[in-house]
Structures are given as structure tokens and as C-alpha cells.
Amino acid sequence: MTKKKIVLLDGNSLAYRAFFALPLLTNDQGIHTNAVYGFTMMLQNILEEEKPTHMLVAWDAGKTTFRHKTFDEYKGGRQKTPSELSEQFPYLRKMLKAYNIPQYELDQYEADDIIGTLSHQGDKKDAEVVVISGDKDLTQLTTEHTTVFITRRGITDTEKYTPEHVMEKYGIQPHQIIDMKGLMGDSSDNIPGVPGVGEKTALKLLKEYGSIEEIYASLDKITAKRLNENLTQNKETAFMSRDLATIVVDAPITISIDDLSYSGPNMDELINIYQELKFNTLLEKLGGNPIEEKQEDVEVTTVSEIDVSQLSNEMALHIEMMDENYLRANIEGVSLTDDTKTLYLPFEVVQKSDSFQAWLKDDTKKKLCTDSKAARASLARHGVEVNGIDFDLLLGSYIVNPSTSSSDVASIAKQFGYTNVQQDETVYGKGARKALPESDVLAEHAGRKALAVWNLRSTIEEQLKENEQFDLYHELELPLALILGKMESTGVATDKEALAKIGTELSARITDLETLIYEIAGEKFNINSPKQLGVILFEKIGLTPIKKTKTGYSTAADVLEKLASEHEIISHILLYRQLTKLNSTYIEGLLKEIHEDGKIHTRFQQALTTTGRLSSINPNLQNIPVRLEEGRKIRAAFVPSEESWSLFAADYSQIELRVLAHMSEDEKLIQAFKDNADIHRSTAADVFGVEVDEVTAEMRDAAKAVNFGIIYGISDYGLSQNLNITRKEAAQFIETYLASFPGVKKYMDDIVQTAKEQGYVTTLLNRRRYLPEIKSSNFNLRSFAERTAMNTPIQGSAADIIKQAMIDMDARLEKEGLQARMLLQVHDELIFETPEEEIEILEKIVPEVMEAAIALNVPLKVESSHGKSWYDMK
Known part of the structure; x- marks a missing residue:
């Protein structure tokens, strides 16, 4: 056994x-x-x-x-x-x-x-x-x-x-540890012990006498007067402390x-929670596919030549691609259905059929799509235009419940009880085994997706109308998808030579740093090896180790930052790491993403975040690091796509704080924005109880941390980490802030109560965030939901505002007959490329349009700049 x-x-x-x-x-x-x-x-x-x-x-x-x-x-x-x-x-x-x-x-x-x-x-x-x-x-x-x-x-x-x-x-023996605790106490558990007795004294006594009983039986042998007095006066405390420490x-x-008994995990449940928490690395290690429900039979007809009579005035349309990146992936085919028939057109049929392309372009022929942006952008690469999109499964399901966002048709359908479509992984496989299936299997898979769109339209639209979100979906997100698709297709011109030159300069800096680090260390070693670096720092140089791992000393960034003042080599190593990451991730990474047209075509994820914010992938152009000058220089490679053109940027100033002022109706905040005051300096003056001109840089930084922290539901712990102060000081700071801005305090209390009553919170345009945990009897779940209730309307409304601005801006550019093109949205900033002669016009109309996107009871403020590259815009 x-x-x-x-x-x-x-x-x-x-x-x-x-x-x-x-x-x-x-x-x-x-x-x-x-x-x-x-x-x-x-x-x-x-x-x-x-x-x-x-x-x-x-x-x-x-x-x-x-x-x-x-x-x-x-x-x-x-x-x-x-x-x-x-x-x-x-x-x-x-x-x-x-x-x-x-x-x-x-x-x-x-x-x-x-x-x-x-x-x-x-x-x-x-x-x-x-x-x-x-x-x-x-x-x-x-x-x-x-x-x-x-x-x-x-x-x-x-x-x-x-x-x-x-x-x-x-x-001593393990059982004597409780005696040791009885004598020395334990501050972490607030066990008092005997005053003046630390670990060293306690161990000395136990080695000599064996136990607390024997120590007290031998008090006459303990000649140290102060120790004897402390033991005598605290006998009861010593025995009580031992009892408290006894397990x-x-x-x-x-x-x-x-x-x-333990026999292993429930893999399905484990996969589900890893997916929920986005533990992608752990998820990959698990392998395996989720169990698929049994599929109903469907009839999908593959056509080699499309007849216009087969096309209805309204059809569900799906573009089948094996890979998610529709800006690079091959289009395998197009599936169509109006519920009376389901058709599959291999892509070569689409390409040679003028009549089908005319139907796609016809705005009076309504198309229901799985993902309208992907459909437009993927077909546009092949010169095929799509108009008349009247439904988007991805966007509709996302607005109904952003917490369960997914781009996979099967996953979306399952949320609404529709299981007659398979996961892509089931059909294509994954990893090295990913491959196209037999043509009939592919046709059926694509056909099932079109059927899912057709069958779910009424369910989703009814839900949107019931939630008073149909306008958000139909007037904001659906038109925005068209604009984002145009931006993705347009791309951003990238100077490959400039990017490579920046990479060469970075490599030279990295080489110089390597030489300097070796010189300080007195020998060559692999700087990227934590084990070798640990030996240099903690054995050869003799720095004090802060953390140890199974393989040696920890040389993680947080450890090195704490040691930075102890030796000059640390700052060079930290800079070396930053520069090598810049070189590998942003120089080499971006060079690989330049398409044949000399542009980078990022993808905007419109249906991902719970707040409604857009994100950018393949590559992420919203996240190019700008803290280091070397990182900012990478932006110099992004240039206009035509000669004598410039880039133009317009950025909302403190949009989330302005939304907070509007939503909270706090008089001080509103007045500060109306007076065009420095909001952080103004806040510092209120919180610290000084005149505005007496506010120091440190006071302003602290106020800034609280201003932005409040938006994100910061706790005393979070603020203490940001400002490097104690939690008690941070808690006091937050309390003083809320006392100074009673409207903000009332907003927080009211929005939590609203969430408890209706189970969700909304943005200015009625975007919802459901918070079922707000009524939980579990304190931890409930408190998280309360913080989310406070910050989601602010962050989400800021997202709504810039999305509305993009729609209005696109229409204004067309109305003015301008050549200028919108290229990127980077958080609260819009970036355009424009002929030089249109810059003066943009300087007037872009702030005008953006500041009027959604009316608040504080003014929105937009600052603009332009230059020959993204880096030069000032």
C-alpha cells in the first residue's frame, strides 16, 4: 500500500x-x-x-x-x-x-x-x-x-x-519553540512576552534550563538583575504568551x-477560471480543448458561381479566416444566409464575381455581420467594398454585457443559449497542428457562423432596446467600427530606415553600457543571467541581498531599485535592461510589423474592455514607452505617408477628472475647471489648507496621485505604494480629500447605492457595467464591486466622449472636403496626417469638434500639435 x-x-x-x-x-x-x-x-x-x-x-x-x-x-x-x-x-x-x-x-x-x-x-x-x-x-x-x-x-x-x-x-527542540515565543513574544501576533527578552536571551535560557517552568524554578540562579526582575514581574504574561503561541x-x-485524498484538478473548471482571470501562460500549459456541445445538422451549399437571384435584400454575412489578424490573414471564403438557404463562397469565387461585389457594395442590401470591422478591413485589402452593414454580432453582444467580451462566434453565441456553432480550435486545431480542414467541413463551419448571426440578431437587438442601449450600439459603436476599419486599412507610414537607425543607436548605447558594467564589475559576465549577475552583485561587490530564489539571489527590478543608492553599477544595469527591452520589443518588434506598403496597420479592439476603451494590438501603438528619451525617439519613425504632409495630434486635457467634476457636481472641481486652473495645484491647496501660490511640487504630486487615484478607486494601500508613505498617512490623505470635495464623496456614496438597487452602473451614453457582486454577503466581493461602481462611469464616459468625437471628426473632415486622414486613437488623443496647407484648418476645427462631442457642465479642453513625425509634434 x-x-x-x-x-x-x-x-x-x-x-x-x-x-x-x-x-x-x-x-x-x-x-x-x-x-x-x-x-x-x-x-x-x-x-x-x-x-x-x-x-x-x-x-x-x-x-x-x-x-x-x-x-x-x-x-x-x-x-x-x-x-x-x-x-x-x-x-x-x-x-x-x-x-x-x-x-x-x-x-x-x-x-x-x-x-x-x-x-x-x-x-x-x-x-x-x-x-x-x-x-x-x-x-x-x-x-x-x-x-x-x-x-x-x-x-x-x-x-x-x-x-x-x-x-x-x-x-533547541521543535516543542521548545512555544517556550521561546512565550519568553520573547511575537510582535506580529501582538503576543507580549517578557519585556527585555529577545530571541537571543530566550534561546540562551532554554538551552540552559529547558522550559519556562524550569526557568521559573531556577530564578535564583539567574544573576542578571534586570533580566531576573523582568522575569519575576512578568511570570503570568510569560505563561499566557506561551499559551497564545501554542498551536x-x-x-x-x-x-x-x-x-x-487528492487525485488532481477538474480541468474544465480550471480552464474556466484561468480564462476568467486571463492567466494565459497557465492556460497554455494546461492544453486541451473545452468540451463541445452536440451540433444540429445544417445544410450549407458551396457555390462555384454566384447567381444574383440567390442574394436577398437582407442576409447574414461572415468572412471566414483561419487567423484572428484579419489585416494579414488569408480569406478562405464567405458564408451567407437568410434562413431559407445557407451558401458558402470560396474566396476565389468572390474575387471573380462582379455581381456579388456589387451586392456587397450596395448600401440598400442589408448585411448582418459577425464582426463588421473585420469584414470591411479584410475585404478592403482585396479591393472589395462592403456597405449596408446593419448588425454586428460582436458589438451587439459586447454592449449587452461587456464583462463577457469574446471575439469567437461560438463563445458569443453560447452566451445567448445558441450552441449550433463550433469553436475555431475544434475545426482548425491549434499550435503546430493548426491547419485547414476538408473543404466541406470548412464550408459547414463558416455557414454555421452566418446562421448564428441570423438567429441571434433579434435576441440581441431586443435586449439592447430593453436596456435603452440601442442608440449606443447603432449610433456610436456601429458607425465607429467603419471609421476604425478605415484607420486600420490606412495604416501609419513607418520610416524603416529611421527605425533601424534608432535600433543601431540603441545597440551602440547597450554595448557602451556593457563595457562600463564589465569595467565596474572587474570582469565579463552575462548581464542577462540573474544567477551570474547575483554572484557579481552580492558576492563579489558585497551588496546586501534583499530576496533569494531557489537558483540564487533575486535580481528583479524592484530589488535593484532598492539597492540603487548603494552602488553605481545598479543604475547602469537598470538602464541596460530598459534599453535592451526597447530594442527587442519596440525596434525589432515594430520592424517585423511593417507591411509591404511601408506602413504599420494596427488593429483596434473595439469589443474588449469593460469600460468601453479601445485597445490596440499587432502591434500595440497605444503603448510605445515615452518615459525614457530613447523610447520617445521611437515615435520619430512614424511619419506622414505623403510628401509635404505632416502629422497632427489633438489631446483631451484631464478628461476623466472633468467627467468626475460633471458627474459629482462638486462645486470646487467645477469652478476650478471653469477658471482654467491647474487642477492638481488647486486640489493641493484645498487638501493641505494653503494658498495656491504656497503649494510645493511635492504637494502637487501628492494631489495629482489622489486626483487620478480616486478615479480608479484607489485604496489607502494603493496610494501608500504610489507616494511611498504609510497606509495610515494615505488613509488620512484620502479622508481629507473627500472632506474637501463633498460632491465627490456624495457621488461615490450615491453611485454605490444606485448599483445596489439596479445591479449595474452606466456611463453618460448608457454603457452598462453589471455588478452582481454588489449585493454579495461576501465582504471582499462586495467591496471590489463598490470600487468598480465608482470608477466605471468615469472611465467609460471618457471612452464614450472620444468615440463620439471620432465619429463627429470623420463627418467634419468629409464635410470640409479635407484630405486629412485620422490614423490613430491613443487613449485621449487623436492623430491625423494632413497636407501642410490644412494644418491651420485642423487647428481650428479639431478642438472645436472634440470639445463639443458631449456637453458637460465643465468645459472640455483640447490641445493640439503637429510635426514631421510623431516625435516632432509639439
Whole structure:
């Protein structure tokens, strides 16, 4: 019979470790995920290395335990759990459920006590027990059969405690650790101990006398006067402290070792939660496809020559491509349906049929599309024009519920209960095995997508009308798709030689930095190797290690930044890393994205974010780094596509703060914007209680952090990290801010109440964000929903405004008969290319149009610039 191997995890402790070890991460819905991700990485390492037969994650049941009856201040003074961590606990539990790992908590007891009781049971059965925690208190459980791993730094660095290791490290037996805690106390748990007795003194006493009882029986032998007095006066406290530090091994739990058998995860559930949290790397490691529902039979006719009589005045239209990037992918064919017939046209049929192309171009023939932007842009590459698009499945479903955004037709259809279409992966495969199927399989797959569009139109449009969102869909998003498609097809001219030259200059800088780093280090080594770099920094140069990993010293950016003042080599290494990333990601990466026409054609994702913001991919031109001058210089490669033309940019100034002023109706904020004041300086004056001309740069920076932080629902923890101040100071700062701007405070309270009453919040144009967790009895889920309720209307309304501006701007350019073309939207900025002679006109009409996009009770302000490249625009 296989010997049992029982792995017991301290859930709260490991969650805290993961949260503070990793930077704050969020998925596209704004949910913080760093603790879940770090915990999952730890869990995977544990499963691979320990291969448990039995497993449990123990949780603390609440703030009050039986120990509080002994000492009311037990664990007093602990800071409140950051909301960014609190909101992740439900997802941690959900993830563990998908792993099929038992979880347990017990009222009035701590996770330590559950672990202690189960490890004691396992020990008595001679099972191998592994305990993993960040709390050294659990080392008292170490026995011949029980090993305790204590996390040190990061999420994978642990220290292994066996009885031998405890003896080697402390010179005492594991059971004496509770005596040590009784004497020295534990500030993290607010266990008082004996004043003046630290770890060194406690260990000395225990090595000599063995236990607290023996120490007090031998007080006359302790000659150090102050120590003797402290021990004598605090005898009761010492014994109480030991009791508080003692882990219970006979807690009244209702589970036993036999209930903890572990046989592996539920893959479907695990895939679902990885998808929800956007853990793409972990998702790829899992492999496998979701289970597909049984498909109903459909009849799809492949035509080699299209007859105009087969085309109706209204049809669902789908462009079938094997790859997502429709600006590069081959078009395999086009499927059509009006429910009386479903047709599939291989693309060569489309290309040679003038009559079909005329039908596509005819604005009176209504087309229902899966993705209108992809349809237009993909066909435009082949000189085929599409007009008359009257429905877009992707956009309609996205507006109905942006939280479940997906570009896959099968996934969208499934949200509305329609399962008669397959996932692309099922038909094409994935990775190296991805390939075109037989022609009849391809035709049927494309036909099913067209049928899904046809069948779902009425359902989605009815839902949009019921939600009063049809105008948002039909008057904003659908026309915008046409404009974005034109922008994608137009592309941005890119000076390949200039980009390559910037790359050459970067490479030279990188080489100079390498030489300098080798000179300072006194030898050559691989700067990109954390192991070799660690040896140089912490062994040869002698810097103090901050973190260690299994393979050596941590040389992560956050570690090096903390060491920057200790040695000149650090700043050079940090710059070296930044420049090598710029070179590989943005120089080499952008060079690969230049199309044959000498342009980069980015794709705008219109149906992705929960706030309505556009994002850019293949490549992401919204995210070219500008903090370093070397990063800003990359923009010099983006130029007009025609001679004697320039680039022109127009940028909304502080649009989200202006939306906040409008929505909150806060008089001070509104007046500040009406007075065209420096909003951050004005805020600082109010918060710090000084005159505007007395505001220092530090005050303004702090006010700026709060101004923007409020928009994103920042917590005291988040603000403390941004400003490098204590959480208490940050909390006070936020409180003072809200007292200074009562309208903002009222807005926050009111919007949360509205969300609770109706289950969602809306933007100025009625874009919705559903928040089912707002009524949850779970504090963590509810608090996350409340923060989301506060910031979504602001961020989403800013997105609505610039989208409306793009539509209005496109119409104005046409009305004025201008040659100028809109090229990019970068957050709150629009970028055009224009003949020189039209710059003066754009300087007048672009701010005019953008500032009038949506009327607010504060003025919108737009600043413009122009130049011969994106970098030169000033």
C-alpha cells in the first residue's frame, strides 16, 4: 500500500505572501489577480515537487478566536487587509475548488490549529506530512514525520524545517519553540512576552534550563538583575504568551485525514477560471480543448458561381479566416444566409464575381455581420467594398454585457443559449497542428457562423432596446467600427530606415553600457543571467541581498531599485535592461510589423474592455514607452505617408477628472475647471489648507496621485505604494480629500447605492457595467464591486466622449472636403496626417469638434500639435 503523503497549506499566510511578493496585477475586468497568480504558481510547484496523496488548504475563520478570551489584544494592531487582496480571496477559493483541493475553516480557531490537528493525526499514523506556511509558529509542529516549509522571500523561496534543522538553527527542540515565543513574544501576533527578552536571551535560557517552568524554578540562579526582575514581574504574561503561541493539536474539526485524498484538478473548471482571470501562460500549459456541445445538422451549399437571384435584400454575412489578424490573414471564403438557404463562397469565387461585389457594395442590401470591422478591413485589402452593414454580432453582444467580451462566434453565441456553432480550435486545431480542414467541413463551419448571426440578431437587438442601449450600439459603436476599419486599412507610414537607425543607436548605447558594467564589475559576465549577475552583485561587490530564489539571489527590478543608492553599477544595469527591452520589443518588434506598403496597420479592439476603451494590438501603438528619451525617439519613425504632409495630434486635457467634476457636481472641481486652473495645484491647496501660490511640487504630486487615484478607486494601500508613505498617512490623505470635495464623496456614496438597487452602473451614453457582486454577503466581493461602481462611469464616459468625437471628426473632415486622414486613437488623443496647407484648418476645427462631442457642465479642453513625425509634434 502506498504511504500517505499529506500536504497542508496555510491559506491566509500564503495568500499574503503571494500578494506582497508580486506587483499589483489586474485582468481586463479590473480584478486584482497577483495573489491568485502567485498562490497558483506556489501550488503548482508544491504539486510537482511533493506529489501529495492527501491535501488541504486551511483558512482562518474570522478575526476572533478562543485566544482572544485569554488576551483581548491578541493580534491587535494588525493593519486592515488591503482591499486589493481581500477581493481576491473568493477567486482563490474558486481556483482551489477547480483543483479539487479540500478547504476547511473552523469558527474560533485559526488555520494553524486545523493544520496542527491534522498533522498530529498524520504523525500518529506514520504518514509523511508536509506543512507549508509563511508563519514560523508552525515550526513547532516539526517531527520525524512532519516537515514544515516556511516561505522566505518571493513565492518559491522556502526554508525546510526538520527537527535537525530546528536544532541546527536555534539549538533547541521543535516543542521548545512555544517556550521561546512565550519568553520573547511575537510582535506580529501582538503576543507580549517578557519585556527585555529577545530571541537571543530566550534561546540562551532554554538551552540552559529547558522550559519556562524550569526557568521559573531556577530564578535564583539567574544573576542578571534586570533580566531576573523582568522575569519575576512578568511570570503570568510569560505563561499566557506561551499559551497564545501554542498551536492546538486536538481542535474539534469535523474532517479527518481520510477526507483529504487528492487525485488532481477538474480541468474544465480550471480552464474556466484561468480564462476568467486571463492567466494565459497557465492556460497554455494546461492544453486541451473545452468540451463541445452536440451540433444540429445544417445544410450549407458551396457555390462555384454566384447567381444574383440567390442574394436577398437582407442576409447574414461572415468572412471566414483561419487567423484572428484579419489585416494579414488569408480569406478562405464567405458564408451567407437568410434562413431559407445557407451558401458558402470560396474566396476565389468572390474575387471573380462582379455581381456579388456589387451586392456587397450596395448600401440598400442589408448585411448582418459577425464582426463588421473585420469584414470591411479584410475585404478592403482585396479591393472589395462592403456597405449596408446593419448588425454586428460582436458589438451587439459586447454592449449587452461587456464583462463577457469574446471575439469567437461560438463563445458569443453560447452566451445567448445558441450552441449550433463550433469553436475555431475544434475545426482548425491549434499550435503546430493548426491547419485547414476538408473543404466541406470548412464550408459547414463558416455557414454555421452566418446562421448564428441570423438567429441571434433579434435576441440581441431586443435586449439592447430593453436596456435603452440601442442608440449606443447603432449610433456610436456601429458607425465607429467603419471609421476604425478605415484607420486600420490606412495604416501609419513607418520610416524603416529611421527605425533601424534608432535600433543601431540603441545597440551602440547597450554595448557602451556593457563595457562600463564589465569595467565596474572587474570582469565579463552575462548581464542577462540573474544567477551570474547575483554572484557579481552580492558576492563579489558585497551588496546586501534583499530576496533569494531557489537558483540564487533575486535580481528583479524592484530589488535593484532598492539597492540603487548603494552602488553605481545598479543604475547602469537598470538602464541596460530598459534599453535592451526597447530594442527587442519596440525596434525589432515594430520592424517585423511593417507591411509591404511601408506602413504599420494596427488593429483596434473595439469589443474588449469593460469600460468601453479601445485597445490596440499587432502591434500595440497605444503603448510605445515615452518615459525614457530613447523610447520617445521611437515615435520619430512614424511619419506622414505623403510628401509635404505632416502629422497632427489633438489631446483631451484631464478628461476623466472633468467627467468626475460633471458627474459629482462638486462645486470646487467645477469652478476650478471653469477658471482654467491647474487642477492638481488647486486640489493641493484645498487638501493641505494653503494658498495656491504656497503649494510645493511635492504637494502637487501628492494631489495629482489622489486626483487620478480616486478615479480608479484607489485604496489607502494603493496610494501608500504610489507616494511611498504609510497606509495610515494615505488613509488620512484620502479622508481629507473627500472632506474637501463633498460632491465627490456624495457621488461615490450615491453611485454605490444606485448599483445596489439596479445591479449595474452606466456611463453618460448608457454603457452598462453589471455588478452582481454588489449585493454579495461576501465582504471582499462586495467591496471590489463598490470600487468598480465608482470608477466605471468615469472611465467609460471618457471612452464614450472620444468615440463620439471620432465619429463627429470623420463627418467634419468629409464635410470640409479635407484630405486629412485620422490614423490613430491613443487613449485621449487623436492623430491625423494632413497636407501642410490644412494644418491651420485642423487647428481650428479639431478642438472645436472634440470639445463639443458631449456637453458637460465643465468645459472640455483640447490641445493640439503637429510635426514631421510623431516625435516632432509639439
